[in-house]
Amino acid sequence: MGKTTTCQRKKGSQSLRQRLLLATLSSKPIIIDEIRADETIPGLQLHEISLLRLFETVSDDCRIQINETGTQVKYKPGIIMGGKNLVHNCALTRSIGYYLEPLLVLGLFGKKPLSIRLKGITNDPKDPSVDTIRNTTLNILKRFGVPAEGLDLRIEARGVAPDGGGEVLLTVPNVQALTAVQWLDEGMVKRIRGWTFSARVSSDFEHSMRFTARGIFNNLLPDVHIFSDHKAGPQAGKSPGYGISLVAETTSGCYISADTTVSCGRTDETGELDGEKQERKPAEDTGADIASWLLQEIEKGGVVDSTHQGLLFILCALCQQDVSKVRVGTLSPYGVETLRNIKEFLGVTFGIRPDPLTGTVILTCVGSGLVNLARKLS
Structure with missing residues (x-):
């Protein structure tokens, strides 16, 4: 009975990636129903199944149940382990950037530093390219106290759609906790x-x-x-x-x-x-x-581009229990959806204040205080 009451229930395929990530970090089992139930090809798509397998690869005791039509997923998070010499073949319906975004955050809270080789499409118009993740996303993580040593993305082969053939090597260090930020100055x-x-x-x-x-x-x-x-x-x-x-x-x-x-x-x-x-x-x-x-x-305006708003909000919400304050440009639909997911899974609510002088938006929150207990015990 206890498991039933703590299980989050969601509908639809939207934000699947974020829901799985936040469910894992908050250790909350989740059931997602009606995944493309009314579409011509119902159920999970290849890249979503591949993403679930990736979560299994970096976790221990993670349980996934998919019904026959693929329209329902039951996901019970395990312990994020990390580890060396891991390999994952990404589905070719999305690029490696789709998998890297949640993987970067998961890796921070693992028991061991993460080193994983991802194979598939490195560059695609839909997802952030591996170049953008290497040169922008990793720098955003460093703002929150992630050490530069051990944080790297090496592009070993390029691969574009439809057949891929690209290969990257991602390494992510562990952190005890993320540091709250006061990040309001965009600079010139x-x-x-x-x-x-x-x-x-x-x-x-x-x-x-x-x-x-x-x-x-x-x-x-x-x-x-x-x-x-x-x-x-x-x-x-x-x-x-x-x-x-x-x-x-x-x-x-x-x-x-x-x-x-x-x-x-x-x-x-x-x-x-x-x-x-x-x-x-x-x-x-x-x-x-x-x-x-x-x-x-x-x-x-803002301290990150619209593509990185979701990641920025998640990092703020995971910080130690201190106030984080950040400035972004116009809130993107993805950013708004992220704020909703954060409130449901982590219980963190953001204060939102428009700045009419610059046309930007200032967001404030108190972090959930997520601590990497696995690293503390090891």
Whole structure:
């Protein structure tokens, strides 16, 4: 009876990744019903099943039950173990970035430091690229007291849709607890760094993106450098494609990012060639679009870009029982959904105050005080 009363019940496929993460950190069993129950292809998708298996890989005594139609999941969290030499083959319906976001937080509260090799798609238009996670997300974690030593993401092979073939090595250290932050000063942009890549296509695509993006930024500031990463052979993965990731670093140590990837010959879910991709825009247009996107993110204000709002709120909510105060631009739908999930699983409520002078929003909370007991006992 005790287990039934403490079990959270949710409906639908939205926020599945966040719900599993927060259920694990708060040690609350969860039942999710009606997962795409009314859709043509009901139930869990391949990447969601793969994510559940990843949670099993890094945990001990984690129990997962999926019904025959895949429309219901019962999840009982285990102990986050971490460990070395782990390997996970990610489903090719989402990129590795989809799996890395929850994995980074899980790894912090493991019994042992985490070292895991993820295989699949490294760069995709839908999820943050591995470049963005390496150059932006890891820096956000350091703000909360995560040691730089042992925190690393190494890109060993590129892989784009539809066939992947990419490989990264993630290492995450353990923490006792996260440090609360007062992070309100966005600062001014002092430098822009970028990374282009090409795999199984001509490096001319990279040159076009780099030249156009740099031309836009050089009108605004002098310190702009965009690196090239052309892959060949096994390191180029199994499908052709190219992409660009840009990061603006400010005087106060904020990192604002934007990225995109073009997959040559991506297929849709029915296996037919995606018609939109057949009429692909020139690479220089891709460079111009992503530069404009980064400038829009900077204009919105805030200490992180809209993609990282969810992670920022989760880290604040997990901090020691002290006040955290952060500034973001316009609240994204993903950010709002994250605030709801945090309240339901961790019992942490954020105070939200718009700042009319800057058009930004200031959020304040008292952390849940999550402590890594596994690390304390080891």
